[in-house]
Amino acid sequence: MIQKHVFGPVLSRRLGLSLGVDLIPFKVCSYDCAYCECGHTTQKTLARRTFFPADEVMAELRTVLSSRPALDSITFAGSGEPTLSLSLGPVIAAIKREFPEYTVSVLTNGSLLSNRAVQDELLSADRVIPTLSSVFQQTFEHIHHPHPSLKIEQVIEGMIEFRKRYTGQLWLEVFVVPGLNTTDEELAGLKSAIARIGPDRIQLNTLDRPPAEEWIGPASDEELERVRAYLGTSNIEIAGKKAPVSPAVLEQTAAADLIYATLCRRPSTVENLVRTTGLSGAEVAKILGSFERNGTVSSQRMDRGVFYAIVPEQPVRKG
Numbered sequence: 001m002i003q004k005h006v007f008g009p010v011l012s013r014r015l016g017l018s019l020g021v022d023l024i025p026f027k028v029c030s031y032d033c034a035y036c037e038c039g040h041t042t043q044k045t046l047a048r049r050t051f052f053p054a055d056e057v058m059a060e061l062r063t064v065l066s067s068r069p070a071l072d073s074i075t076f077a078g079s080g081e082p083t084l085s086l087s088l089g090p091v092i093a094a095i096k097r098e099f100p101e102y103t104v105s106v107l108t109n110g111s112l113l114s115n116r117a118v119q120d121e122l123l124s125a126d127r128v129i130p131t132l133s134s135v136f137q138q139t140f141e142h143i144h145h146p147h148p149s150l151k152i153e154q155v156i157e158g159m160i161e162f163r164k165r166y167t168g169q170l171w172l173e174v175f176v177v178p179g180l181n182t183t184d185e186e187l188a189g190l191k192s193a194i195a196r197i198g199p200d201r202i203q204l205n206t207l208d209r210p211p212a213e214e215w216i217g218p219a220s221d222e223e224l225e226r227v228r229a230y231l232g233t234s235n236i237e238i239a240g241k242k243a244p245v246s247p248a249v250l251e252q253t254a255a256a257d258l259i260y261a262t263l264c265r266r267p268s269t270v271e272n273l274v275r276t277t278g279l280s281g282a283e284v285a286k287i288l289g290s291f292e293r294n295g296t297v298s299s300q301r302m303d304r305g306v307f308y309a310i311v312p313e314q315p316v317r318k319g
């Protein structure tokens with residue numbers, strides 16, 4: 001059965017075997033990042049709303065978690081910015097109440113962390129992982145195309161305020177875009193901001209999947225190492241390029257449904273899908289072939305191999 005809000009588990013380079021929770025309709029976000037693997041934002045907003053009731057999301061989660069599957073993380077992520085959803089806090093609270101054995105992670109762009117209500121809702125998550133790619137407004141806009149009222153200094157101040165209140169793990173993602181945020185001036189600014197924020201961990205990430213905009217490219221291993229050396233703290237890591245082998249996936253999920261649900265959220269290679277589903281490469285290739293023939297899926301060659309992605313319906317871009 002295809003779930004509307006719960007997807008995976010998928011292999012995350014940063015989080016291991018991760019069950020995704022998506023509280024946002026495609027594609028509502030406060031940013032429209034050039035590297036976004038979901039494609040362009042269609043509704044750029046800072047207004048929080050109840051897009052889907054918490055009860056509806058929890059009903060799906062109870063179905064999936066009732067068998068107590070082995071997971072490294074239940075992760076809020078998906079079709080947009082999770083902190084825009086007013087259901088975020090209630091769903092995190094319900095997971096911690098009903099399934100306390102699981103680690104709850106929230107992937108956020110960090111733009112709403114200055115909002116006291118958002119901070120309150122995130123306090124019971126185990127990990128909050130915001131993104132900071134530059135301290136300069138021009139570079140911030142170039143990479144993230146944020147909502148026009150967002151200023152990067154305000155975003156950084158929100159992260160600092162949140163850090164003061166939050167006792168869980170704060171992991172800061174720095175998305176590295178060669179030639180844009182890799183100059184000495186950019187890295188010096190990031191280093192100073194990181195010292196003010198005080199994250200538990202810094203994860204350097206770079207383009208790994210087909211992006212929203214063609215101009216953006218991945219940083220090389222050498223470039224990532226140079227950035228790591230410049231930032232120079234001990235708690236910094238480069239997001240792994242190799243995902244771990246997953247245990248068996250949820251038995252009740254049909255293979256084609258699982259592949260479809262995984263591709264809805266993130267483009268994947270055959271190798272990714274083999275590890276996620278436990279199917280053979282031939283079986284995955286057969287399902288992908290049928291998806292390609294009926295126009296559900298398209299493929300694109302990247303540095304790390306051929307990525308398959310759902311062919312989107314043509315959204316009207318408003319942002």
Ligand code: SF4
Pocket residue numbers: 029030031032033035036037038041078079080081108109
């Ligand atoms: S990468 Fe995240 S923050 Fe950026 S546009 Fe996509 S969903 Fe929004």
